Amino acid sequence: MESVAVTEIRQVDTGLQELFCDYVPQVFRRADFRRWRAWGEWNDDYRAFALIEDGRVVANTSVMRMRLLLEGREVLAHQLGAVGCLPSHRGRGLARVVMNVALDACGDAPVLLFANPKVRQFYPRFGFQPQMQTLFATPYDAVPDGPPAPTLNLDxxxxxxxxxxxxxxxxxxxxxxxxxxxxxxxxxxVANGFSRPLRQLGADAWVFAGVEGETLYLDDVFAREPFDLRAWIPRLIDRPIRSIRFGFTPERYWPEAVTAGEDMEADLFVRNLRLSPEAHRFPIMAHT
Incomplete structure (x- = not known):
């Protein structure tokens, strides 16, 4: 393969960001970075390692710096995303080039990524190991009661x-x-229209949540202090429910939740990272 140079795109590289934003929907049909970028969310934690040919990004691996929590211990790590290559440039090993440069930038720090199951053979070549993610659920009968929890708009x-x-x-x-x-x-x-609504539970507790059928999906909880999540369930629903599903490990908010199978929507791969032997699910709102 010919020698190629990888360009690092950071928060300050607005012109190069435009090229990156052109690349993404060509590889990931429903994804777009423009609104997220316009919101000012591309900060120093996010770096794209891109191959640029003839004025366009043809392959990329992005690195998001993360503050992981592992059994309560905070660990500096990185999460990869936007890994791919334009269809017209595949077969030249370009994805391998950008992966290697991105991983070099991560050093010895732990790295994780969530991948489409169709490419699960690719990442073990770089020292990644697959890790099972567990679904958590609980039977719970509730009906709407009280004023609905307000919806917040990230615009x-x-x-x-x-x-x-x-x-x-x-x-x-x-x-x-x-x-x-x-x-x-x-x-x-949220910027891509993929998330459930963000709802406000009091001044300092927000949740991403929504009802589908007879199930309330609680995707993530952001709160300053402990609070009674159950007391808010009737205000998060617009119809009767029979169960709740969690987009994270609910050991804090619903310790009696049961495992409900394996998360098959995205494969987790880890590198230099030892996870809890207990069942767990990385919060889906923390996936890049």
Whole structure:
């Protein structure tokens, strides 16, 4: 393969960010970084390692710096995302080049990523190991009661700042395998229209939640102090429910929740990272 140079794209590289934003939807059909970037969420924690040919990004691996929580211990780590290559440039080993450069930038720190099951053979070549993620659920009968919990809009810069503060300074939804300070990660699926609504439970407790059928999906909780989540369930639903599913390990908020199978939507791979032997699910709003 010919020698190629990898370009690092950071927060200050606005022109190169435009090229990156052009690349993403060509590889990931439903994904876009423009709104997230316009919100000012691309900060120093996010770096893209891109191959640029003829004025366009043709391959990329991005690195998001993360403050992981492993059994309550905070660990500096990195999460990879936007890994791919333009269809027209595949077969040249370009994805391997950008992966190696990105991993070099991570050094010996732990690295994780969530991948499409179709490419699960790719990442073990770089020292990654697959790790099972568990689904958690609980039977729970409830009916709507009281005024609905307000919905918050991340188009509002103050709301984005509030989410960042709660994520960084508040009480993580899980300490078994979770994170701190991932407000800019959580805002990305919102900017792309992938997330459930963000609801306000009092002044300093926010949740991403929504009802589908007879199930309430609680995707993540951002709170400054412990609070009674159950008391808010009737205000999070617009119809009767029979069960709750959690997008994180609910050992804090619902310790009697049961395992409900394996998360098959995205494969977790880890490198230099030893996880809890107990069942766990990394918060889905912390996925890049």
């Amino acid at each position: 509002d810069a103050e709301v984005r700042a509030g989410l960042a503060t709660l994520s960084s300074e508040g009480r993580p939804s899980t300490e078994r395998f979770g994170a701190r300070g991932y407000g800019t990660v959580a805002s990305w699926p």
